[in-house]
Amino acid sequence: MKSAGGLVIGAFVLLLAIWLLWVVQTAIDIGAGPRLAEQAFAGLPATGVSNPVTAVLLSYRGYDTLLELAVLLAALLGIWSLGAASPGFQAAGAVLQGMVTLVVPLLILAGGYLLWVGGHAPGGAFQAGALLGAAGVVMRLAGDERAGLPPLAAQRWLVVAGVAVFVLVGIATMGLGAGFLAYPIGWSKWLILAIETAATVAIGTTLAAAYVGGRPWSHADVSGQS
Amino acid sequence: MAQLLYGGAGVVLFALGLWAFLVYTPLLRKLIALNIMGSGVFHLLIAIAERGELPPDPVPHALVLTGIVVAVSATALALAMGRRLEEDEGGR
Amino acid sequence: MTAGLLLLFDLVLVTTLVGLAIAALISPDLRRAVMLFIAFGLWLALVWARLRAPDVALAEAAIGAGLGGALMLAAARRAARRASANGGIDAEGGEA
Numbered sequence: 001m002k003s004a005g006g007l008v009i010g011a012f013v014l015l016l017a018i019w020l021l022w023v024v025q026t027a028i029d030i031g032a033g034p035r036l037a038e039q040a041f042a043g044l045p046a047t048g049v050s051n052p053v054t055a056v057l058l059s060y061r062g063y064d065t066l067l068e069l070a071v072l073l074a075a076l077l078g079i080w081s082l083g084a085a086s087p088g089f090q091a092a093g094a095v096l097q098g099m100v101t102l103v104v105p106l107l108i109l110a111g112g113y114l115l116w117v118g119g120h121a122p123g124g125a126f127q128a129g130a131l132l133g134a135a136g137v138v139m140r141l142a143g144d145e146r147a148g149l150p151p152l153a154a155q156r157w158l159v160v161a162g163v164a165v166f167v168l169v170g171i172a173t174m175g176l177g178a179g180f181l182a183y184p185i186g187w188s189k190w191l192i193l194a195i196e197t198a199a200t201v202a203i204g205t206t207l208a209a210a211y212v213g214g215r216p217w218s219h220a221d222v223s224g225q226s
Numbered sequence: 227m228a229q230l231l232y233g234g235a236g237v238v239l240f241a242l243g244l245w246a247f248l249v250y251t252p253l254l255r256k257l258i259a260l261n262i263m264g265s266g267v268f269h270l271l272i273a274i275a276e277r278g279e280l281p282p283d284p285v286p287h288a289l290v291l292t293g294i295v296v297a298v299s300a301t302a303l304a305l306a307m308g309r310r311l312e313e314d315e316g317g318r
Numbered sequence: 319m320t321a322g323l324l325l326l327f328d329l330v331l332v333t334t335l336v337g338l339a340i341a342a343l344i345s346p347d348l349r350r351a352v353m354l355f356i357a358f359g360l361w362l363a364l365v366w367a368r369l370r371a372p373d374v375a376l377a378e379a380a381i382g383a384g385l386g387g388a389l390m391l392a393a394a395r396r397a398a399r400r401a402s403a404n405g406g407i408d409a410e411g412g413e414a
Contacts, residue, residue, distance in 0.1 A: 006249050009245060009248045009249055010245055013245040013248070016241060016244070017237055017238065017240075020237045020240070020241070021234055024230070024233040024234060024236075024237055024270070025230060028229055028230055035283050035285075036283065036285045037281065037282075037283040037284060037285065040283075040284050040285060041281070051373070053284045053373040053374075054373075055284070056284050056285055056287070061285075061288065064288075064292060068292045068296060072295060072299050075299035075300065075302060075303045078303045078306070079302060079303055082307060082309070082310040083306075083309075083310050083313065122372035122373045122375075122376055123373070123376065124291075126291055126295055126377050126381065127373070127377050127381075130380035130381040130384065130385060133385055134385065137385065203295070206299075207302075207385055210299065210302035211302070211385065211388060211389060213302075213305070213309065213389075213392070214306065214309075227325065228324075228325060228328050231325075231328055231332055232328070232332065232365075232369065235332045235335060239335070239339050242336070242339055242340060243343070245343075246343040246344075252348070252397075254348060254352070254390060254394060254397060255348070255351070258342060258352065259343060261355065261382070261386065262339050262342065262343065262358070265339075265358070265359070265382070268378075269362065269365070272369050272371050275371065276370055281370075282370045287371050287373055287374050291374055291377050294374070294381050294382050295381060297382070297386075298381050298382065298386045298389075301386055301389060301390070302389050305390070305392075305393045308393070312396075
């Protein structure tokens, strides 16, 4: 770091930063061009949700969110393929254990609230899923080796639940002749809620499993199991 | 003025992250730098979405929301890879 | 008056943000760097709440700072343990 290379890199990055600042400055000077917000707000009543961010995520740009869930799944598959999880932490003492029994249900409750409220106020599947994942992290820190997750077979189902429900809903709307993920008017709100619920569970499970940091089984288990 | 301030902060964060990413070798430091780089980009998008009296644009917000989750999953995968490398090197 | 105060508020927000980022990037102690990174993420969530993006602020606080920080803290702990097993050489993850 203290070498000449660091200085050269620093000089180049500084030049890049100045150039980018100039770009931002000119972009602001040119002024605001047309933006997508007006279209997003105009279409809002048809989507059945009144939080524009949720509408963008699950209605206008459902493909993006579907593929993002697939990215999350792929990352977890990568983590599972890299080796077994390290053993958990030692069991928590009485005070920490008492706090965990209080905090984990609260986290799950808050996650459910954020999921429901996401339709019309800040919140939604990602925030709710993050809270579920945080509940898993807390449980692992308190000594639960599996981070509160169910056994492997159930874990696999939960992890793919988000992508699976998303694709099934898409195929169903295709079957109705509306096109992939084109929700029929009136059904929209409930379809979005169904997808979000599955996505919340999947995101929570995936994040907690990612924190465990390895596949939750050893090779001996698998040869006995499959 | 406020817009330039916030947009500029995004650029500065990106540049700082890029510098640290290139200069440091340990994996965890590179990951922190990468995450700060990403945060700079997210911050720039959020700053662009906010335009004074108009309601902020929800499209960049949704993009950033997606980006945050992808960034964390990439970090988790990178850390798992780093751990596997350490194990294979036998603690070096 | 109000506009000036608001600009001052913005300035404080942005300078603290950049300061936390610099501190997280150059802190010599790896574990402290991770903790500063978590603080940076939480502060970023605050800034985004100011920029009227509460959805994203929630996600950043919970996912970016919370879960990302927890992942990195576990990694930092592992690195420190490995370094002490190696007899303390390279203790802070060895800057090149």
